């Protein structure tokens with residue numbers, strides 16, 4: 001299967017950004033671990049971090065032509081603002097899992113609403129970088145089922 005991992009704004013600063021909230025692990029470390037997990041099971045994983053809404057949207061559009069089976073997305077602050085990224089995911093109809101490092105429900109009220117959760121296959125939050133690994137495990141299993 002081919003899996004696309006998308007990281008939204010400010011996640012390039014992981015490791016130094018509010019480590020008490022987001023942990024010490026860096027984004028390259030997260031991506032490398034996910035790539036290794038996918039390739040060790042014979043799958044292909046691509047990832048992109050962007051601080052720009054339009055780049056994330058264009059990457060989602062391109063995913064349709066690349067036959068991406070599953071998207072794992074941490075929309076970061078766009079979670080709470082972006083109808084446009086939500087619409088892009090629905091437009092390509094690629095199933096997706098929403099991931100947040102922090103437990104957004106334990107934080108400010110403006111983080112409690114997501115424009116993505118009701119359209120996601122699943123949502124994982126509060127488990128730090130492990131959330132991405134759990135999402136990948138679920139995505140690979142579901143993609144295999146869909147292709148068999």
Ligand code: DQA
Nearest residue numbers: 074075076077100101102111
């Ligand atoms: C986040 C939570 C968002 O509220 C925040 O804007 C982020 C990161 C998380 O992974 O916990 O940038 O998506």
